[in-house]
Amino acid sequence: MKHVKSLLMLAAVAALTGCSTDESSSTWDAPASATGEIGFQMTTGNLSRASEADQNLEKFYKNFGVWAYKGNSTADFTTSTNLVMADYLVGYTDGTSTGYDPTGASYGAETTGLSGWWFYDNLGKNQYDGSSPYYLNTQISVMSNNATQYLKYWDANMDYTNFYAYAPYKHGASNSVVTFDPATLKMTLTEVTMSTNASDYVPYMVATNSIAKASYATTKVPLKFERVQSRLRVTVWNDIKGYDVKLLNVTPTSGSATGIVAIPADKGTSSYSLGSYVNKGIPTVTFEGVNPNQKLTVDYTSVQTATAPLSFALCCNGDVIAETRDDALLTANMSPTVFYPLPAGEITDQTNSGFAFYISYKLIAEDTQEEVIVRNAAVYVGPTYTEWKHNTAYTYVFKITDKAGPNPDPDPSNPDVPDSQLYPIIFDGIQVAGYDTEGWEWILGGDGTGTSL
Numbered sequence: 001m002k003h004v005k006s007l008l009m010l011a012a013v014a015a016l017t018g019c020s021t022d023e024s025s026s027t028w029d030a031p032a033s034a035t036g037e038i039g040f041q042m043t044t045g046n047l048s049r050a051s052e053a054d055q056n057l058e059k060f061y062k063n064f065g066v067w068a069y070k071g072n073s074t075a076d077f078t079t080s081t082n083l084v085m086a087d088y089l090v091g092y093t094d095g096t097s098t099g100y101d102p103t104g105a106s107y108g109a110e111t112t113g114l115s116g117w118w119f120y121d122n123l124g125k126n127q128y129d130g131s132s133p134y135y136l137n138t139q140i141s142v143m144s145n146n147a148t149q150y151l152k153y154w155d156a157n158m159d160y161t162n163f164y165a166y167a168p169y170k171h172g173a174s175n176s177v178v179t180f181d182p183a184t185l186k187m188t189l190t191e192v193t194m195s196t197n198a199s200d201y202v203p204y205m206v207a208t209n210s211i212a213k214a215s216y217a218t219t220k221v222p223l224k225f226e227r228v229q230s231r232l233r234v235t236v237w238n239d240i241k242g243y244d245v246k247l248l249n250v251t252p253t254s255g256s257a258t259g260i261v262a263i264p265a266d267k268g269t270s271s272y273s274l275g276s277y278v279n280k281g282i283p284t285v286t287f288e289g290v291n292p293n294q295k296l297t298v299d300y301t302s303v304q305t306a307t308a309p310l311s312f313a314l315c316c317n318g319d320v321i322a323e324t325r326d327d328a329l330l331t332a333n334m335s336p337t338v339f340y341p342l343p344a345g346e347i348t349d350q351t352n353s354g355f356a357f358y359i360s361y362k363l364i365a366e367d368t369q370e371e372v373i374v375r376n377a378a379v380y381v382g383p384t385y386t387e388w389k390h391n392t393a394y395t396y397v398f399k400i401t402d403k404a405g406p407n408p409d410p411d412p413s414n415p416d417v418p419d420s421q422l423y424p425i426i427f428d429g430i431q432v433a434g435y436d437t438e439g440w441e442w443i444l445g446g447d448g449t450g451t452s453l
Contacts, residue, residue: 038068038152038161039220040090040118057167057225058116061202062092062099062135063142064167064225066120067180067187068152072159084152084161087178089144089169090120093134101130124148143171154216161216164287165223167205185287191302192229194279197338203229208287208296226391228283228298232339234260234312236321236359236398237328242367244320245400248360250376255412257309260335262355264307265415267380272415275353277386278342279306298390300347309412310355312337320364321400328397345387352386356415359398376410380417 057064068084091100094116104127105119122128126147128137135142154161170178170190180187189204205225238245249258257263264275281300288295312335315321322328344352357379363372381396388394410416 036154036217038084038154040066040120041220041222057205057223058092058094058099060205061168063169064090064165064205064207064223065169065178066090066163066165066223067182068161068163069182070155070158070161072157082158083182085120085163087145087180088120088149089123089146090118090165091123091135091142092116092118097133099134100128101134103130120149121151122149141171142169144169145171145177154211154213156213156216159213160210162210163208163221163223165207165225166285167207167225168202187285187287188301189228189283189285191280191282192340192342194229194277194306194339194341196340197336203227203340204283206285206296226296228285228343228390229340230343230388230390231393232341232388232396233334233337233394234262234357234396234398235315235328235334236260236361236400237325237333238321238323238400240363240400240402242365244364244366246318246320246362246364247314247316248362248373248375249314250358250360250410252309252358253411255309257311257412259314259337260312261358261410262310262312262381263358263410263412263415264309264353265356265380265417266353267382267417272356272380272417274307274413274415275355276305276307277352277355278303278344278347278350280304281342281347298343298346300342300350303342303347303350305350307412310339321361325397325399329395334395341388343388343390343392345389352383352388354380354382354384354386356380356410356417357396357398358410359400361400378410378417 065087066085067087070082070084093099093102095102099116100119100123102117102119104122123144124146125137125143127149128143130136137143164180164185164187166178166187166189170176172190176190178187178189187206189206192204205227207223207225209221209223211219211221236245236247247260250261251258252261264277265272266275278300281303284299284301286297286299288297315333315335322330322333327333344350358376360373360375360377363374364370377400379398
């Protein structure tokens with residue numbers, strides 16, 4: 001039989017289902033024009049289809065920051081007298097052992113489907129005095145940038161109150177905190193990188209909402225967060241009848257990348273050259289419109305690029321890989337490596353190169369247990385499919401078939417993906433949660449025109 005393979009890549013896309021100024025006293029009477037306390041309840045767009053409870057923000061973070069401004073047709077809400085909250089820390093507690101110590105808090109909004117609540121009063125860094133097992137005031141990274149924070153009230157003299165939020169909360173010096181410009185409605189976060197799923201890495205989320213006066217008395221402010229980065233995973237499945245497949249580490253001719261290796265590459269007329277991708281920058285979020293037509297635009301400044309290969313660890317603990325696409329999309333059968341790319345498709349004057357993906361594997365005959373090793377089979381994923389968007393999760397699914405011969409060893413400084421040894425890459429199942437499925441098919445060596453599936 002022919003040893004080996006073309007790679008079929010599925011880009012399955014799941015949308016992430018994403019009053020007055022402070023007083024000097026910790027207690028104060030609600031003004032006559034107020035209609036009640038301002039409280040919050042949060043959800044976040046999820047990276048995959050999940051239960052409503054799994055979409056609550058406390059599943060990811062135990063705090064967020066928020067700016068709030070009130071206004072009407074005769075009062076510009078960007079003025080300082082209309083500022084309600086300035087980078088307020090809103091913290092979560094389960095009331096027993098998780099998050100912030102609620103002692104001294106006078107108000108909290110219960111979250112949908114879970115015990116616990118969110119609160120912000122007495123969370124100023126000079127006020128909070130939590131005790132174990134809650135956060136302690138010595139844990140500076142989760143403390144407020146404000147010295148004091150007090151309970152706020154809806155102002156019935158104003159037609160609306162707008163909220164602009166981010167998570168997780170960022171404590172820091174004046175040059176390393178999140179900022180918000182009410183004149184431009186632009187929020188500037190702190191620098192992020194195209195990181196892997198390290199335990200200490202937390203992608204930023206943002207949210208906005210506008211509450212009208214008619215809803216003041218009955219509303220706990222709902223905020224639905226979405227990420228400012230993307231998510232990228234890969235998986236592989238076997239479609240060769242009569243054979244089991246086990247993945248092997250790729251062996252580049254230079255460099256130290258292992259597992260499944262993706263080298264940034266630009267495709268020329270007859271060869272490939274080393275490409276680059278956006279890997280670092282400062283996110284800026286511009287909020288537009290008000291509820292229910294609110295939206296936000298994500299861009300990045302101080303952008304940096306990289307040329308280093310991406311390495312995805314092998315799945316399945318050395319066992320055979322899935323034999324259907326559906327099984328390959330199960331978390332246990334995917335590469336455990338998760339990247340959080342910057343959304344190059346939305347960054348001004350920036351584009352990513354494509355990536356040459358290399359995968360090595362072992363074929364094991366089911367009847368005789370004969371083994372055939374295929375080193376560094378390759379497929380090129382063009383730049384059209386690396387224009388990642390924020391708040392979107394991408395899964396690249398590669399299908400092993402018996403359609404093509406092996407390819408040369410990958411060299412990170414000189415990626416090589418010979419067209420003559422590649423058969424069609426088929427993209428299908430491109431999905432956005434809540435929308436219809438669309439798919440296209442491309443033929444390598446063709447003119448780049450996709451055919452609708």
